[in-house]
Amino acid sequence: MSPAEIKFYFDDQEVIGLTGQSVGAALLANGDRILRKTRFNEKARGVFCGIGVCFDCLVVIDGLANQRACITEIKAGMKVQTQAGADA
Amino acid sequence: MRSPDAIVIGAGVVGACSALALTNAGLKVLVIDRGPVASGTTGAGEGNILVSDKEPSPELTLALRSRDAWFEVNADIDGGFELEDKGGVVVSRSEKGIADLKKLAALQRAAGIDAQEVNGAELQKLEPFISKNVEFGVLYPQDAQCQPMLAAAQIMRAVRKRGGAFVQGENVISIDSINGAVIGLTTDKSKYSSPIVINATGTWAGEIAKLAGSDLPIMPRRGFILVTAPAGKIINHKVYDADYVANVASGDADLQSSAVVEGTASGTILIGASRERVGFKNDLDVSILRQLARQAISLFPVLENIQLLRAYRGFRPYAPDHLPVIGEDANVKGLWHAAGHEGAGIGLAPATAELITAQITGRKTFMDPTPFSPARFVGANHVAS
Amino acid sequence: MHNVVIVGGGPAGLSAALSAAAAGAPVLLLDSNPRLGGQYWRQPDESFGDQGSQHFDLETGLLLINAVKARKEIEVWSGAQIWSATHKDGVNTLRVLVNGKEKIINTGNLILCTGAYDRTLPFPGWDIPGVMTPGGVQSLIKGHGVLAGKKVVVAGSGPFLLPVAAGVVKAGGSVVELLEANKSRRWITSLFVVLENLSKIKEGFYYIKTISEAKVRARFGYAVVAAHAGVNGELDSVDVAKINRNFKIKKVRNVKCDVAAIGWGFTPDTTLAGTLGCKQIVAKDGAVVVSADSNQQSSVAGVFVAGEITGIGGSELSMAEGVIAGLSAAKFVGCKVEVLKAHRARRAKKQRFATALINSYPIKDGWKSWVHQETIICRCEEVKLKDLHYAIDELGATDSRTAKLLTRCGMGMCQGRICGRSVVDLVADQLNVSPTDTDRISAVNRPIITPISLGQLAAGE
Numbered sequence: 001m002s003p004a005e006i007k008f009y010f011d012d013q014e015v016i017g018l019t020g021q022s023v024g025a026a027l028l029a030n031g032d033r034i035l036r037k038t039r040f041n042e043k044a045r046g047v048f049c050g051i052g053v054c055f056d057c058l059v060v061i062d063g064l065a066n067q068r069a070c071i072t073e074i075k076a077g078m079k080v081q082t083q084a085g086a087d088a
Numbered sequence: 089m090r091s092p093d094a095i096v097i098g099a100g101v102v103g104a105c106s107a108l109a110l111t112n113a114g115l116k117v118l119v120i121d122r123g124p125v126a127s128g129t130t131g132a133g134e135g136n137i138l139v140s141d142k143e144p145s146p147e148l149t150l151a152l153r154s155r156d157a158w159f160e161v162n163a164d165i166d167g168g169f170e171l172e173d174k175g176g177v178v179v180s181r182s183e184k185g186i187a188d189l190k191k192l193a194a195l196q197r198a199a200g201i202d203a204q205e206v207n208g209a210e211l212q213k214l215e216p217f218i219s220k221n222v223e224f225g226v227l228y229p230q231d232a233q234c235q236p237m238l239a240a241a242q243i244m245r246a247v248r249k250r251g252g253a254f255v256q257g258e259n260v261i262s263i264d265s266i267n268g269a270v271i272g273l274t275t276d277k278s279k280y281s282s283p284i285v286i287n288a289t290g291t292w293a294g295e296i297a298k299l300a301g302s303d304l305p306i307m308p309r310r311g312f313i314l315v316t317a318p319a320g321k322i323i324n325h326k327v328y329d330a331d332y333v334a335n336v337a338s339g340d341a342d343l344q345s346s347a348v349v350e351g352t353a354s355g356t357i358l359i360g361a362s363r364e365r366v367g368f369k370n371d372l373d374v375s376i377l378r379q380l381a382r383q384a385i386s387l388f389p390v391l392e393n394i395q396l397l398r399a400y401r402g403f404r405p406y407a408p409d410h411l412p413v414i415g416e417d418a419n420v421k422g423l424w425h426a427a428g429h430e431g432a433g434i435g436l437a438p439a440t441a442e443l444i445t446a447q448i449t450g451r452k453t454f455m456d457p458t459p460f461s462p463a464r465f466v467g468a469n470h471v472a473s
Numbered sequence: 474m475h476n477v478v479i480v481g482g483g484p485a486g487l488s489a490a491l492s493a494a495a496a497g498a499p500v501l502l503l504d505s506n507p508r509l510g511g512q513y514w515r516q517p518d519e520s521f522g523d524q525g526s527q528h529f530d531l532e533t534g535l536l537l538i539n540a541v542k543a544r545k546e547i548e549v550w551s552g553a554q555i556w557s558a559t560h561k562d563g564v565n566t567l568r569v570l571v572n573g574k575e576k577i578i579n580t581g582n583l584i585l586c587t588g589a590y591d592r593t594l595p596f597p598g599w600d601i602p603g604v605m606t607p608g609g610v611q612s613l614i615k616g617h618g619v620l621a622g623k624k625v626v627v628a629g630s631g632p633f634l635l636p637v638a639a640g641v642v643k644a645g646g647s648v649v650e651l652l653e654a655n656k657s658r659r660w661i662t663s664l665f666v667v668l669e670n671l672s673k674i675k676e677g678f679y680y681i682k683t684i685s686e687a688k689v690r691a692r693f694g695y696a697v698v699a700a701h702a703g704v705n706g707e708l709d710s711v712d713v714a715k716i717n718r719n720f721k722i723k724k725v726r727n728v729k730c731d732v733a734a735i736g737w738g739f740t741p742d743t744t745l746a747g748t749l750g751c752k753q754i755v756a757k758d759g760a761v762v763v764s765a766d767s768n769q770q771s772s773v774a775g776v777f778v779a780g781e782i783t784g785i786g787g788s789e790l791s792m793a794e795g796v797i798a799g800l801s802a803a804k805f806v807g808c809k810v811e812v813l814k815a816h817r818a819r820r821a822k823k824q825r826f827a828t829a830l831i832n833s834y835p836i837k838d839g840w841k842s843w844v845h846q847e848t849i850i851c852r853c854e855e856v857k858l859k860d861l862h863y864a865i866d867e868l869g870a871t872d873s874r875t876a877k878l879l880t881r882c883g884m885g886m887c888q889g890r891i892c893g894r895s896v897v898d899l900v901a902d903q904l905n906v907s908p909t910d911t912d913r914i915s916a917v918n919r920p921i922i923t924p925i926s927l928g929q930l931a932a933g934e
């Protein structure tokens with residue numbers, strides 16, 4: 001058995017991930033390391049702790065801001081966007 | 089430091105403002121707090137500087153002056169505490185509530201407050217995310233906001249720069265007097281002499297009065313505040329339901345809450361505040377948090393998807409007649425009280441400081457201070473609730 | 474009806490569940506991860522197949538996980554995040570989000586095994602995408618089959634750097650540097666501790682073998698002291714410094730890499746225990762841990778604690794503590810069972826090893842000299858060292874809590890989990906004092922355990 005491919009979107013680009021992977025993991029596998037820009041200095045941030053503790057990997061998922069990419073499992077058709085500041 | 093002209097007990101917003109006003113009046117001031125700056129109720133307050141929630145009364149006169157005084161303090165010490173003159177919007181969704189709100193606004197206008205009635209369309213323009221079922225409100229451009237901890241800290245910084253002193257971590261355990269007149273005080277670590285002591289200990293002011301052999305009926309009224317994750321600019325003014333005004337004036341011990349919703353400079357949204365009289369009860373009551381969340385969402389449905397990050401509680405200092413106590417003690421000469429501001433201590437702090445400084449230095453006061461006099465409790469049966 | 478409720482499905486929680494169930498107590502096991510195993514035995518979706526090569530000892534983990542799944546007295550809720558908990562008159566109320574819906578559990582008998590997360594230290598550039606924690610790099614490999622980047626620098630201090638470097642190698646990456654800040658290998662010298670913990674030594678050699686086969690050489694007395702971004706804003710290189718015994722920089726050179734995995738041991742996550750009122754104490758290394766008696770009971774009767782939250786000690790100590798906690802909790806609810814001498818002996822043995830390890834990897838004060846005025850300390854709120862200094866020097870803050878409240882340092886989305894511990898150290902440093910236990914404990918107190926949407930909050934009872 002091998003994991004099934006799952007198609008989702010990052011900033012409107014199609015990305016393929018595998019069953020059970022988190023958004024953050026699938027994006028890293030795809031070479032996307034910048035997940036958001038901070039709200040004061042507009043600095044790039046990505047996955048840091050990888051286990052849901054640091055809240056640095058925040059993205060907008062299906063319109064909802066502040067979602068942790070590293071612990072949110074990918075779903076087919078999911079629309080993930082880079083989070084700019086506190087974007088709501 | 090040579091003996092100070094005056095000692096202020098309490099480095100909350102009231103103590104800090106008092107110290108600044110006294111310093112600016114030329115006195116050498118020492119501030120003493122058992123904790124760090126703003127470690128009492130000030131650190132738990134929301135920072136609303138409101139005229140909108142007050143009926144024409146001596147308190148409103150104080151509030152109106154205080155609102156302007158905040159901007160003067162801001163200019164005097166060069167800011168740094170997120171003072172914003174953002175305005176408040178009070179809304180109501182019931183026929184009776186709207187009628188009451190209109191009546192209140194008319195009275196306030198007569199007292200010199202800018203209170204503008206706004207209908208549904210105008211409201212949506214002021215607050216694009218407000219619930220569509222809110223169709224009437226009053227805009228109060230004079231309502232303002234600050235970050236109370238920073239305010240107290242920045243003011244204390246100015247006091248120190250201007251020659252005042254600040255001693256932290258000393259608990260006042262006795263007020264020393266001879267023949268009914270203050271000569272100084274004693275802390276758990278040392279002794280200080282001064283003919284003037286200002287009791288700015290907020291919720292704990294009754295204890296200080298007791299140390300001096302006097303009496304002050306100040307009690308705690310608990311409140312919770314919710315703080316959300318940073319959320320961008322969703323809410324422009326401080327917005328609250330008219331029921332809040334009714335709660336503020338109420339003496340009922342039961343839990344009351346009516347969400348006051350506002351954005352802050354840092355991007356978080358504050359949702360306050362519940363009011364209940366349960367003594368210094370410390371536990372986190374999740375049912376109160378839920379009630380505040382429901383009320384806030386009913387005003388701003390977008391809040392539904394915004395995350396709660398923190399919740400904290402504080403204890404408002406209140407007197408039985410819900411008015412602050414500002415003036416010299418009825419029994420002890422040289423002991424001055426500036427306390428008991430309940431849910432408005434941040435708003436009322438600089439005018440309180442002006443009032444007490446004018447009285448201490450024998451200058452003309454901007455209003456008649458009698459309604460706030462500690463003497464009003466003498467002989468009164470204030471056991472209350 | 475559940476007699477014993479356990480939070481955390483790592484080595485401690487799994488062991489506790491099995492021993493409580495075997496003693497006759499029905500168990501409800503809650504864990505926020507989608508799959509059991511905790512940090513050590515983290516695994517991807519089943520469809521990824523055998524993961525043995527990414528683990529030293531997955532067999533034990535699978536044994537425990539499968540045993541837990543097989544026992545019908547144990548009910549498991551995965552993906553269950555406790556966002557709030559309160560204690561009143563002997564009853565612990567847990568408010569749990571399961572698939573976005575809130576469930577409420579009231580119980581008098583609870584075992585907390587909430588584990589730990591990587592300890593990090595701030596340095597210039599630590600917020601650049603590509604700088605990660607070793608645990609983060611490992612969890613991506615173990616839990617998702619993803620290597621965060623090809624050229625990896627692994628640095629910091631502690632034995633955990635070895636499995637991470639080995640994992641990178643096994644996943645096909647190259648470890649361009651493996652840097653241990655401490656020079657000492659003192660623990661090897663305690664022959665007694667080594668002999669009684671041969672399994673751990675074997676584990677160490679297993680990683681070392683993997684690493685040496687890939688021609689990676691560990692360097693001692695080196696640290697990453699700065700990171701630099703390329704034009705795309707992602708990590709391009711790090712400054713590697715030779716440091717002295719006290720971590721002060723001696724000589725720096727630049728190393729190109731895609732990923733820098735930097736960690737300084739672990740920080741126990743005592744938040745849940747704290748909200749329930751369990752007494753927290755400060756361990757020798759400055760970590761806040763939950764205090765436990767010899768039966769793993771916390772200061773709150775009926776609330777037992779096991780694993781990393783009682784002190785960092787690794788998976789085997791976590792298991793030993795978990796077994797005792799499970800037995801004690803079962804006894805607490807009336808099962809006829811006793812903690813045996815052998816259980817305590819095993820825990821003592823693992824504890825000696827853990828203590829020896831912690832003593833061998835001290836985090837020395839010199840790290841603070843890597844931090845500049847412009848360095849971000851609080852990643853969430855973007856608070857810099859100079860902001861903290863302003864709060865202290867100008868606004869008169871005399872403790873870390875006040876400095877935090879005046880600067881928002883530690884008040885962002887992670888609720889101070891990442892920077893809180895360092896802020897206490899940095900503030901004390903500026904004030905020229907030693908951090909107090911009150912400072913340390915106040916930095917890990919958070920009434921809301923994890924953010925919850927206002928809609929979810931409003932919908933609850």
Ligand SMILES: Cc1cc2nc3c(=O)[nH]c(=O)nc-3n(C[C@H](O)[C@H](O)[C@H](O)COP(=O)(O)OP(=O)(O)OC[C@H]3O[C@@H](n4cnc5c(N)ncnc54)[C@H](O)[C@@H]3O)c2cc1C
Pocket residue numbers: 097098099100101102103120121122123124125126127128129130131132133134135136137138258259260261288289290291292296310311312313360361362401402403404405426427428429430431432433434435436
């Ligand atoms: C939830 C909540 C929301 C609020 N929102 C607002 C708002 O939006 N707007 C508003 O205007 N007000 C608000 N308030 C009310 C406001 O916070 C208080 O009225 C105000 O902070 C009181 O300030 P203070 O300086 O009198 O007292 P405090 O800030 O409590 O200061 C008293 C100080 O005295 C010190 N002290 C006490 N005893 C001793 C002793 N024996 N020796 C030495 N030091 C001592 C304490 O350590 C403390 O620092 C709110 C209050 C709460 C609880």
Ligand SMILES: Cc1cc2nc3c(=O)[nH]c(=O)nc-3n(C[C@H](O)[C@H](O)[C@H](O)COP(=O)(O)OP(=O)(O)OC[C@H]3O[C@@H](n4cnc5c(N)ncnc54)[C@H](O)[C@@H]3O)c2cc1C
Pocket residue numbers: 051480481482483484485486503504505506510511512513514553554555556586587588589590591607608609611612633636739742745779780781782787788789791922
């Ligand atoms: C990312 C990472 C990787 C690690 N890898 C290794 C390794 O390879 N080798 C090694 O020896 N050690 C490793 N460790 C150290 C590890 O902590 C211990 O060895 C061991 O996993 C500790 O077991 P535990 O049962 O105490 O906690 P954990 O294994 O950490 O388990 C705690 C569990 O509790 C859950 N939890 C916590 N809070 C809540 C809550 N509020 N609601 C619901 N669930 C909650 C967590 O999701 C987690 O699953 C790692 C640590 C981390 C952080």
Ligand code: FES
Pocket residue numbers: 024046047048049050051052053054055056057068069070071
């Ligand atoms: S990377 Fe830390 S929370 Fe996602």
